[in-house]
Every structure is written in structure tokens, then in C-alpha cells.
Amino acid sequence: MPNIIHYRNRCIGCGICYELQPELWRMSKKDGKATLLRAVKKKDVYVLELTRHHVQKSKETAEACPVRIIKVN
Amino acid sequence: MEKVELLAPAGSFDALTAAINAGADAVYFGVEQLNMRARSVNSFLLSDIKEIASRCRKGKIKAYLTLNTILYDHDMQLLRGILKEVKKHKIDAVIASDIAVIEMCNQMNIAVHISTQSNVSNIEAARFYARFADVVVLARELTLKQIEAITKEIKKKKIKGYSGELLKIEAFVHGALCMAISGKCYLSLHSQNASANRGACVQNCRHSYTVTDTETKEELLIDHEYIMSPKDLCTLPILDQVLASGVNVLKIEGRTKGADYVYTVTRCYREALDSIAKKNFSQEKIDGWMKELSTVYNRGFWEGYYLGQKLGQWSPVSGSVATEKKVYIGKGTKYFSKIKIGEFLIEAGSIKAGDTLMISGANIGMAKEKLETLVVNGEKSEQAVKGDKITLPVSAKVTSRDKIYKVVSTIDA
Numbered sequence: 001m002p003n004i005i006h007y008r009n010r011c012i013g014c015g016i017c018y019e020l021q022p023e024l025w026r027m028s029k030k031d032g033k034a035t036l037l038r039a040v041k042k043k044d045v046y047v048l049e050l051t052r053h054h055v056q057k058s059k060e061t062a063e064a065c066p067v068r069i070i071k072v073n
Numbered sequence: 074m075e076k077v078e079l080l081a082p083a084g085s086f087d088a089l090t091a092a093i094n095a096g097a098d099a100v101y102f103g104v105e106q107l108n109m110r111a112r113s114v115n116s117f118l119l120s121d122i123k124e125i126a127s128r129c130r131k132g133k134i135k136a137y138l139t140l141n142t143i144l145y146d147h148d149m150q151l152l153r154g155i156l157k158e159v160k161k162h163k164i165d166a167v168i169a170s171d172i173a174v175i176e177m178c179n180q181m182n183i184a185v186h187i188s189t190q191s192n193v194s195n196i197e198a199a200r201f202y203a204r205f206a207d208v209v210v211l212a213r214e215l216t217l218k219q220i221e222a223i224t225k226e227i228k229k230k231k232i233k234g235y236s237g238e239l240l241k242i243e244a245f246v247h248g249a250l251c252m253a254i255s256g257k258c259y260l261s262l263h264s265q266n267a268s269a270n271r272g273a274c275v276q277n278c279r280h281s282y283t284v285t286d287t288e289t290k291e292e293l294l295i296d297h298e299y300i301m302s303p304k305d306l307c308t309l310p311i312l313d314q315v316l317a318s319g320v321n322v323l324k325i326e327g328r329t330k331g332a333d334y335v336y337t338v339t340r341c342y343r344e345a346l347d348s349i350a351k352k353n354f355s356q357e358k359i360d361g362w363m364k365e366l367s368t369v370y371n372r373g374f375w376e377g378y379y380l381g382q383k384l385g386q387w388s389p390v391s392g393s394v395a396t397e398k399k400v401y402i403g404k405g406t407k408y409f410s411k412i413k414i415g416e417f418l419i420e421a422g423s424i425k426a427g428d429t430l431m432i433s434g435a436n437i438g439m440a441k442e443k444l445e446t447l448v449v450n451g452e453k454s455e456q457a458v459k460g461d462k463i464t465l466p467v468s469a470k471v472t473s474r475d476k477i478y479k480v481v482s483t484i485d486a
């Protein structure tokens with residue numbers, strides 16, 4: 001299954017990912033950025049292996065991120 | 074006439090130093106994602122506020138933090154964290170448009186300037202905001218006559234700001250203009266889901282467009298102009314009139330611009346202001362400054378809406394028409410502080426004696442100089458190429474983050 005990757009440093013906290021996919025995202029109250037739930041931190045990026053039924057929706061979320069910092073592959 | 078304040082943008086430490094060296098009275102900057110240039114890669118971090126404050130204090134200028142995006146509930150804690158730093162390091166004011174920011178600043182006793190994003194266009198709006206703020210940045214679409222009416226009324230009615238002093242009025246004097254009314258553009262949001270009002274503008278307006286009649290499928294040509302991309306605002310030729318309108322603060326746009334841009338623009342306006350004060354502002358001088366200004370990034374200049382033009386002037390190009398451009402050559406490697414010599418490693422291209430070089434760095438700001446003699450790997454030489462180390466006199470400490478560029482003319486190129 002593909003991974004979803006979040007380059008969190010560059011997140012501008014617009015909240016679209018959370019709107020579209022609340023099952024995977026939360027908006028952090030601490031720093032106002034998005035947090036990818038259950039993701040593993042690798043260096044500066046967060047990675048989560050997707051389950052099959054999350055793939056399509058995740059691609060749409062990646063498309064919607066205004067600064068293009070969500071990748072599915 | 075009271076002294077007006079010249080306010081320059083600082084999107085990086087290089088630009089900050091450049092603004093100080095060029096004679097700005099104050100700078101504005103953003104941190105983290107809560108500013109209108111969230112897309113900018115090198116945005117300052119919360120932890121940079123301390124250093125910014127100390128550099129500004131040393132340079133004897135004021136520092137304002139821009140916090141003018143739309144805010145959501147999940148931003149409140151970050152907002153509070155930022156404002157705590159502002160308070161702690163005595164940043165002079167916060168530029169805001171969201172009521173949450175204004176309210177929190179008032180509670181914490183932090184001075185507020187109302188951002189152009191609030192689109193203040195009349196005296197009643199200014200009077201309203203005076204209850205919370207000391208400075209109001211007017212919408213960029215007003216004419217000088219309209220501005221004058223506002224500043225006169227403030228004096229006449231003694232409209233005071235939050236601090237108890239007369240409310241001050243700030244106006245943009247130079248830099249990029251937006252096709253929309255200040256703070257009311259949703260183009261980027263509709264096309265790419267990227268809200269300009271959250272600092273993520275993708276600048277659709279800077280592209281060229283054709284208009285197609287959906288019935289006949291006929292395409293309309295629009296005079297080869299970028300019809301949604303206004304030329305840049307430049308009020309230098311009419312700066313005396315701008316001052317006469319009674320504004321207190323003159324703002325230069327450009328937090329995404331480099332040190333060379335900030336230095337050149339700030340310097341020209343500083344000189345122009347001093348010259349107006351000395352009553353020797355002349356056409357000849359204006360021509361000189363305009364020539365200087367056109368060397369850095371610009372889309373062509375016009376005087377904005379200040380003189381009451383009905384329609385905007387559109388840029389003939391998508392990018393810059395600057396008469397000079399900088400080409401990256403290499404980075405700083407060493408500094409010999411006793412003899413004030415900097416060493417740079419050439420990483421790309423080549424340079425020869427007689428070329429003009431530009432250095433951008435946090436300590437130097439920006440420095441531009443024609444290289445009379447070229448010293449390569451310790452010896453006088455005609456040319457330096459990739460891998461070579463060159464040494465030259467530099468007045469401030471060079472670090473590995475300093476960059477060196479070759480300045481080339483775009484006219485005879």
C-alpha cells in the first residue's frame with residue numbers, strides 16, 4: 001500500500017486536509033499546523049502507510065493542499 | 074511638517090540589515106505561517122523574534138510584526154505564543170486585521186496597527202479602529218485627495234489612537250499592487266484552493282489571459298497586456314504630494330524580496346524624503362532615483378490610484394522589467410576580520426576583473442561593488458571559475474550563509 005507523506009514544516013495551517021479527511025488529520029492547537037494521525041516522523045517529514053480504503057481520498061487531499069506538501073506514493 | 078516614518082520590508086536577516094543600512098526608520102516582518110507571505114520559504118521563525126528585536130534596537134529603528142491573515146480556532150494558541158514573544162522582546166507594534174489579534178494585543182498592551190487587509194477607506198472606519206490602534210494603514214485604492222480629507226479630519230477632530238496620541242495614517246508608497254481591492258481577492262482560492270488571505274496567493278493575476286466568447290468561441294485579444302497584473306506602485310516622482318496629503322508613515326512593499334531590492338528602494342526613498350525636507354527635490358534628482366529603482370525587480374511603474382486614475386495600468390510582461398539582474402556565483406567561506414577581507418567560493422559561472430558583484434548577507438545586508446582587481450586563490454588574476462576562491466574587501470563579517478552574485482545588465486545582454 002502507498003504511503004502518505006506530510007512535509008509538516010511548510011504547512012500554513014489552512015485546515016483543508018482536516019476538512020476533507022478528518023479520519024487522518026487534526027489541526028494542532030499547539031502550533032496551528034496540521035498533524036497526520038498515527039504517522040511516523042522521519043527526519044522532518046511524517047509518513048503513514050495507508051490502508052486501501054484511504055488511498056483515493058488521500059490523493060484528493062494531496063491535490064487540495066494549497067502549498068502541495070502532502071504526497072501519496 | 075512633522076517627520077514621516079519610512080517603513081521597509083524585512084523578509085530575511087539580509088533584508089533587515091539592508092533596510093537599516095539604507096536608512097529605514099522602521100521595518101515590518103512576519104513569523105511562522107500567520108502572515109501574508111506564508112508561502113515564502115525563508116519565513117522567520119518564532120525563535121527569530123529575539124534576534125530581530127536586538128538588531129533593530131542596535132540599528133535604532135522600530136520593528137513591527139505582521140499578523141494579518143485570517144485566523145482559525147486552531148491558531149489561537151500559536152497566536153498567543155507569538156504575542157508573548159512580541160511582548161517579551163519589546164517589538165514596537167503588531168500589524169493586524171483579524172479582531173482576535175486586535176483584541177488580544179489590547180489585552181496584552183501591545184500597540185496595534187490596522188493592516189491594509191482591513192481595507193480602511195473612510196474617516197468613520199478610521200475613527201472606529203482608533204479605539205484599538207495607533208496607526209491605520211489605508212486601502213491602497215484611495216486618491217491623495219481622499220487621504221488628505223482623512224488626515225485633516227483626524228487633526229481637526231483630534232481623533233486619538235489607543236495610546237492617546239493622534240491617530241497616525243500609513244500609506245503604501247512603493248511595490249507590487251494587487252488587482253483586487255486590498256484583502257479582497259479570492260482568485261487564488263477559487264483556482265487552486267489556496268487562500269491569498271491566508272498568505273498562500275498563487276498570483277493568478279500575473280498570468281496572461283485571453284477572453285473567449287462562449288457563444289461564438291471567438292477569442293478576444295487584449296493588446297498583449299497582462300490585464301489582471303497591475304504595474305508596480307511607485308510614488309517617488311510625486312512623493313512631495315504624498316507628504317502633503319498628511320500621511321505619517323510611508324510603507325514599502327516586498328517581504329519576499331532580497332536585500333538588494335530592499336536596500337535600493339529604501340535608499341532612494343530615504344534620499345528623496347531628505348531632499349524634500351531640504352526643499353531641493355528636483356526633476357533631475359527624480360530621474361536619478363528612477364533609474365536606480367528600475368535596476369531592481371519591477372513590473373514597470375505607475376503612480377497607483379493616488380492621482381485618481383480611473384483604471385489600473387497593466388504590466389506588459391509577467392515578470393520583471395528590471396534593467397539589472399543578479400546571477401548566483403557562490404557563497405562565503407571565510408572572513409579575516411582584522412583586515413576586513415572576505416573569502417568566497419565560486420560555485421557556478423565565472424567572473425572577471427571589472428565585473429560588478431553583489432553580496433547579500435545577514436551582517437552586510439547588501440553591498441554592490443565593481444571589482445577593479447580580482448584576487449583568485451591568493452593571486453591577482455583576470456578570471457575566476459567554479460571551484461576558485463576569491464578574496465575581496467568586505468566591511469562586515471562574512472558567513473557561509475552569505476551569497477555572492479554577479480550583476481549583469483538586462484539591456485545590452
Ligand code: SF4
Pocket residue numbers: 010011012013014015016017018033034064065066067068069070
Ligand atoms: S492542507 Fe496543507 S497547508 Fe493546509 S493544513 Fe493541511 S497540510 Fe497544512
